[in-house]
Amino acid sequence: MNDLVAIVVKRLGFGLVTLLAVSIIIFGAVELLPGDLAQAVLGQGATEETVRELRAQLGLDRSPPERYLAWLGGVFQGDFGQSLASKKDVASLIGPRFSNTLFLALYAAAIAVPLAMFLGIAAALYRNSWFDRATNVGTLTAISSPEFFVGYILILFLAIKNPWFPALSNVTPDMAFTERLNRLFLPAMTMVLVVTAHMMRMTRAAIINLLASPYIEMARLKGVPQYKVIVKHALPNAWAPIINVVALNLAYLITGVVLVEVVFVYPGIGQLLVDSVTKRDFPVVQACCLIFAATYILLNLAADVGAIVSNPRLRHRK
Amino acid sequence: MNDKKEVLLKIRDLRIEANTDVNRWDEIVHGVDITLHKGEVLGLIGESGAGKSTIGLAAMGFTRDGCRISGGTVEFDGMELSNMPKPQLRKLRGARIAYVAQSAAASFNPSHRIIDQHTESPLQHSLGTRLENEADAKELYRKLQLPNPDEIGFRYPHQVSGGQLQRAMTAMAMACRPDLIIFDEPTTALDVTTQIEVLAAIRNIVEQFDTAAIYITHDLAVVAQMADTIKVLLKGNEVEEADTQTMLDSPKDDYTKSLWSVREFKREQKPAPAASDTPVVSVKNIDASYDGQINILHDVSFDLHRGRTVAVVGESGSGKSTTARVITGLLPPSAGTIEFNGEPLPPRHTDRSKEQLRNVQMIYQMADTALNPKQTIGEIIGRPAEFYEGLSGSQLRRRVNELLDMIELEPDTYYRRLPSELSGGQKQRIGIARALAAKPEFIICDEVTSALDQLVAEGILRLLDRLQSELDLAYMFITHDLATVRSIADHVVVMQYGRVVEQGPKDEMFRPPHDPYTDLLLSSVPEMDPDWLTKLLESRGEDGLKAAGN
Structure with a gap:
């Protein structure tokens, strides 16, 4: 177990280094965006002086490395700066949005992960049967359609033609759980x-x-029924690749929701990101990107730990 | 005596087909008959591809994916298995017919404790509670002389040694006290000293519970210890069947006779080189370690002379292959030197000159994995000739043809083939040709025959012997098989725990007195005498078996 702790600590260290590298890339990328915030805020009619004044006020007159270090220092103290557009604290702006996104991601994951496992096991059990083929075709069709398309199709059939579910997902903080x-x-x-x-x-x-x-053949030759062969003998040894894909998809549920949030007008972090990019609200964009990166790194770390824990050779040393 | 006993298994005209291509089925077992009485042990022997395992599994009504029983009957205790519905078959498997596989390490599920896998079958067949079955498992572990029988089952498979795991699998097969056990090469993957304990354990327990067994192996000496009757198979056909003693004394068929004679190939030991001769390779006081802390090799020294073969023998983990890695420069030693014709070789292969590299070549155990499957034979052999000799075009082609001639493969037929189109023995010949292409003075042969059938292995040994006298090569022969040592070595180095225990000319090494470890190794090689195991166990007593286990 001590080995496991050592591995986790080491991977966390690497994760931090990766995050630092990502922060430089994010900052650089935002820097490369064309246009000027002060100009955008003040509009075409602004005089050169007012623009210069606003730039000084926002700290945009300093050199990029200087601003990066100032920003990074703030992030380490939990201060993501102020939104340029709304003048609000970025952390308080992102907080409720991020918890909305997390809620949606968990909701989807709670359905998708067990469903995928069940279908995967059943498809392996009845491989090459009509069930296997139908599942394959069905899931592949779903993944091949763009998510906004899937979203609109669902709205068309489940909200408009049959008004069973609301088409818009506007939520308020005091809404009841079931209503949510x-x-x-x-x-x-x-x-x-x-x-x-x-x-x-x-x-x-x-x-x-x-x-x-050979151990699967052995199980069969011991008279173990097929479903037990799959669930008890094959599945425990298949965890490592499965956990990896699950982690990757969980990360996608958090970071890839932009389109879905826009389609359903859901106040999540994806929508915030899109709004902030159009408004050139750099501090918010940077904070959102950093959160996405951290999500990926943490979930991948969790997948690695999961893979180690599922391997009896690593769990039980000689 | 068999006439009095009830017939347990009756197989008649069994035919099995394999799916070799889309919609193409080829027959691989062509009408085999087996009659097995209760408590009787039948030995099935033959080379790979003879259909031994396929027939063994068919006795359980089981075929591997891509195979099917296409004809004949398999009657177990009055029930026909070949067309029995699966749920009914499952009730028999594990309960009345059990299976012991070749590699226990691969056949135990790495994710579950040994005892949980042991009790799975009886629990599945509703024979007693978990606790009762665990108690019974411990009892069986005790009978099979496993160390710490009360505790060993609660370990995971990777925490237990290969020989112990093989015995645990035999115990697992016994869990439901079946009427019939199929042993499919249960000792092939083990060292000779470990093999003894497993053989003794299997024989004891089969006798104790009066279990019938089909014992599948390619090793005649092993089958002689285990079986009452022996059936010889060749390419899915029965060659002959007789009781063990008759089969050993007077085999009728030519094929059986040729199998029996393999062990008789023996080359004369060459005279010892003159004391003034500089050895081609001299290994001097080598220490080596993989992690910089634990030494794997301790003070290993021996010389290799022109035109001579040094056999390095020992069990797995004794440091044979590590020594080869040090000589080739893949693992720099932590102390000591390797000399080539009297000159020290740089410890790392990256620091060695082309000339130094070409002179040390290797032939590997698994020809399958040592040849690039995407390259033709011509490319595989041509590459070293091109690299070391700078040959190209028609000169290169001529050299490759010459090499193919040397290994007795027709150049025009084989030049454009891929490794997948060759048999195991032919692949190993390509490995030899590739080593020769560099025109080396010294070749390391790492278990080159252990993955091959005996007849094919003998062909490889004869080829290597001929090439040695033609090209005056020095060989270092790494092997755990003492029959190979006996047939080809001039000088023998015995290794244990990374140390050279004993070394000397072959004729002296096979004559007593020996170092105790050499003695243990030599006496553990099965002989073609049905009473050999019994006598050996008697002479060793309890202590001898324990020594073999450690």
Whole structure:
């Protein structure tokens, strides 16, 4: 177990270094965006003096490295700066939005992960049957359609033709939990359709990959029924690749929601990011990107730890 | 005596087909009959591809993916298995017919404790509670002389040694006290000293519970210890069947006779080189380590002379292959030097000159993985000739043809083929030709025959022997098989735990007195005498078996 702690600490260290590198890239990329915020805020009619004054006020007259270091120093103290557009504290602006995005992601994951596992196991169990083929075709169709398209199709059939669920996902902080689930049903389903195929196919492939192993043959020769062979003998050895794909898709649920949030007008972090880019609200853009990067790094770390924990050779040393 | 016993398994005209291509089925077992009585042990022997495992599995009503039983009957205790519905078959498998596989390490699920896998079958077949079955498992572990029988089952497979795992698998097969066990090469992957314990354990327990068994192996000496009757198979056909003693004394068929004679190939030991001769390679006081802390090799020294073969023997983990890595420069030693014709070689292969590199070549155990599957034979052999000799065009082609001639493969037929189109023995010949292409003075042969059938292995040994006398090569022969040592070596180095235990000319090494470890190794090689194991166990007693286990 001490080995595991050491690995986690080491990977966390690497994660921090990666995050630092990513922060430089984000800052650089934002720097490269054309146009000038002061000019944009003040409009065409502004005089050169007022523009210069506003730039000085926002600190835009300093050199990029200087501004990067100042920003980084703030981030380390939990201060993401002030939104240039709304003058609000970035952290307080992002906080509720991010928790909305997390809620949607968890909602979708709670449906998608068990569904994908179940379909993957069943497809491996009845491989090459009509069920296997239908699942493959269905999930592949879902993943091949762009998510805004899937979203609109769901709205068309489940909100307009049959008004079962609300088409808009506007939520308020004091909304009841069940009401929230109802409002978010369509965006969550859209996400489920988008991520299930990948996880399901990996589960199926990882299990089928193991079916030729001598220990699977041994289990069969011991008279173990087929479903137990799959669930008890193949699945525990297939965790590592499955966990990796699940982590990747969970990260996507958080960072890839931009389009879905826009379609359903859901006040999540993706919408905030899009709004901030159009407004050239650099501090908000940078903070959002940093949160996305951290999400990826943390989930990948979790996948690595999961893969280690699922390997008995690493869990139980000689 | 068999006439009095009830017939347990009756296989008649068994035919099995394999799916070789889309919609193409080729017959691989062509009508085999087996009659097995209760408590009787039948030995199935033959080379790879003879259909031994396929027939063994068919006795359980099982075929691997891509195979099917296409004809004949498999009758177990009055029930026909070949067309029995799966749920009914499952009730028999594990409960009344059990299976012991070749590699216990691969056949135990790495994710579950040994005892949980042991109790799975009886619990599945509703034979007693978990606790009862765990108690029974411990009892079986004790009977099979596993160390710490009360505790060993609670370990994971990777925490237990290969020989112990093989015995644990035999215990697992016994869990439901089946009427029939199929042993599929259960000791092939083990060292000779470990093999003894497993053989003794299997024989004891089969006798104790009066279990019938089909014992599948390619090793005649092993089958002689285990079986009452022996059946010889060749390419899916039965060659002959007789009781063990008759089969050993007077085999009728020519093929059986040729199998029996393989072990008789023996080359004369060449005279010792003159004391003034500089050895081609001299290994001097080598220490080596993989992590810089634990020494794997301790003070290893020996000389290799022109035209002579040094056999390095020892069990797995004794440091044979590590020594080869040090000589080739893949693993720089932490102390000591390697000399080539009296000159010290740089420790790292990256620091060696082209001339130094060409003179040390290697032939590997698994020809399958040592040849690039995407390259033709011509490219594989031509590459070193091009690299070391600077040959190209028609000169290169001529050299490759010459090399193919040397390894007795027809150049025009094989030049454009891919490794996948060759048999195991032919692939190993390509490995030899590739080593020769560099025109080396010294070749390391790392277990080059252990993955091959005996007849094919003998061909490879004869080829290597001929090439040695023609080209005056020095060989270092790494092997755990003492029969190979006996047939080809001039000088023998015995290694254990990274140390040279004993070394000397072959004739002296095979004559007592030996170092105790050499003695243990030599006496563990099975002989073609059905009473060999019994006598050996008697002479060793309890202590001897324990020594072999450690």
